[in-house]
Amino acid sequence: MNAEKTIAWVLLLVLPFGFAGIWRLQHGIDAQRESLSQERDDLLLRSGKLVKVMSLEYAPLLADIYWTRVVQYYGNKHVRGQANLELLWPLLDITTTLDPNLLISYRFGAMFLSQAAPSGAGRPDLAVQLIRRGIQANPSYWRLYEDLGFVYYFDLKDYQKASDAFLEGSKKPNAQLWMKVMAARVAAEGESFATSMFLWKDIYDSTPDPSVKKNALQHLQLLKVKEDCKQLDALADEYAKRYGKRPARMSEMVQAGLLRRIPGDPLGFAYIFGQDGKAELNLDSPLLQQQLLLDRYKLGP
């Protein structure tokens, strides 16, 4: 057998065994590094300006890379259900410094910086700062005003400022008519189911970002649940007035003719009455977990 054939046979042996070894080793190394990554989860350079200086003429390209890091960072944290999003701000800060016209980063940031944990970083102040910077760089883009109003309305509960933001935005080119309506309504009523529904619906319809869309959908569903429960409670009060006791099951309400059939949540799971007699989500409904998470973090520190 000559040398060339020998090497070919050796290669046939080395390839499967070698790559099997690599496969195992990589898993081992990943596990090892995973234990380090909690601490390692940091950015070497936190200054956007410094990054921009170092990026030469490739700042926009680098901005895109940072932007994908933002999305991945958020996605990873979200998948693992980790509430700690402290790097979201520096990442977005660098991204928007590198490329001030990357509109999607402002909109994404506005949503997830401001929202309370676990779906956001719970820093509406930073969200406002980010959007204001975005407005400065892109003054004619009306949707940033929508986002600003959004943060004031939902997270800061500052309805006057929210109204101002909507009004300001409505004057920009191509702004949709409802911005003006919203400005008046928020100023007059503060928070209301209809306004909240509308704002989330608009986000849901207009965003191209899948995680923003998913988040909006969740909020829409939970809003609907909240409203449904409110109405069911009112009906239960009516039942109590008639029969002298609160209903224990939804079927009793149907029998009493107050409901035509047992009502379901947006995912189709029937509502139930809890131990305190209030209407609430079915234990089987996936929405329940979302709601509990949201409530826990709102009550938490």
Next chain:
Amino acid sequence: MPGLAIEIENLTKEYPFGFLHLKKKTSLEGLNMQVETGEVFGFIGPNGAGKSTTIKLLMRLIFPTAGSARILGKPISDVEMHRDIGYLPEQPYFYDYLTAAELLDYFARFHDLTAADRKERVERMLKKVGLETARKIQLRKYSKGMLQRVGLAQAILHDPKIVILDEPMSGLDPVGRREVRDIILELKREGKTVMFSTHILSDAEMLCDRVGVIVGGKLRGVGAPGTLVDMKTQGMEILFELRGTSNAPLLSKATRTGDCYRLQVAEEELYAAIDQLRAAGARILSVAQVKATLEEFFTNLVEADGTHTSAVEVSGK
């Protein structure tokens, strides 16, 4: 009967070319040849005939499409046989960051030699090829001829039984060629087998016990230079000078250059012709034998094979 140093059987090399390597050019076609131990074998042919291809196949620098070869009875895929072979590549080029002494020492390290032995051999070889004064100079400063000498030195450095030289005379001045000839003859005296390729026929005629002629990738003849061509005298050539005119009948057969004439006659007519010319008042300048040479044999082959040869030349590169 001496043993066989090199046995080549049906060696064929095709080079794929063109789109997706679908076409093939044959650079060597079913070569069968033997080199006996102790002889100097000349491998001659025009450029692109397949000489280098054959030698590279023997050295396993390229791999044959078909056929096999054995050196000293061992198949050429056996790397250990290289202990007994010295090789000078065509237009050799070496690591230009080394000096001649360093290069030879580097190559010597692949053979099982002691440090002292290595040192002694390197010195001896440098002296043999006339480079002892240039030994401390990096090879990047060497001329083509000097590189050829270094190449020769490394080929015979480890005292091989067989020396294969690819175009050893090319790029050398007359003195250098003479030295290479001397080295080859010395190797022969030491009982080595030498196989060298050349397109310069006089070198082959002068040195070789046997030659193989290859044209267009095919072997056209093997044998001693004398047997390959009928080397008996074919005639005599007379050069003479003649002022003025004459009406001697022989003059019409001669070719004239100024006052000089050149005339070819059969051997047996030589004296009659000379007498006639003297009678006409010519001054005889020289008389020489005319021989059919390897060159003519060779030229005839190439001319007969003209179309094929040019095709091979393209594909061989």
Next chain:
Amino acid sequence: MRRAGVVALNTFREAVRDRVLYNLVFFALLMMAAAVAVGQISIGIEQTVIVSLGLSAISLIGLLISVFIGVALVSKEMDKRTLHALLANPVRRWEFLLGKFAGLVLTLAVNTAAMALGLLLVMIYVKHSLERSDAVVLVAVYFILLKLALIVALALLFSCFTTPLLAILFTVGFYIVGLYVQELRNLPVEVMSPAMTAFTKGLSYLLPNFENFNVMAMAAHGRAVPGALILQNTVYTVVYCTIVLTAAAAVFSRRNLK
């Protein structure tokens, strides 16, 4: 093996004679400038800056050497036909290849060690002392060297079957992909079909993963690297280089020289 060693030493000699080690001068100047500048501009994070700058420079210089010289190792010898005379000696092609690899890795080891020494000197200059925790810098340098060895092996493999330019592109391509292999695994799952997800995930464990060797952030902050990771990365590099070099030998052994 002995013959591979002969080739390796000559490869090292070539690198030295071709003034490859001159990059050390550049590194020294950079580190000196950094040492002076860092005291002026940053207070409190001098060590972090010095270490990350030094390690980045070591890695980058090493990368340039390993890609460009790694590709030239064999292709230059084929191109200039210096290989013809060499292979006439009793040396197998895979021995030659292994020797070339070992020679460049030796060069890189010497080069990297010199730069690491320079980095330590600058750290002493900046901090006026060295602590035990600073040993992590040496671990980081060792990991860089492992990474470079793997890159040399890849460059060698590519140069065995394609042109030098393409080989450089392939090597750099593999390196960049190898840095982002981890991200391949974290790709948003919704965008891809399950088959695609499984494929990229599988691939992400088999492609050379250069992120394995990145402990620069830890080194910059003086955090210790666990011994298990050092061992794993060493074995990883040895196994991967074996695979790549065997493939290179298989290709190169059948290659017709010009």
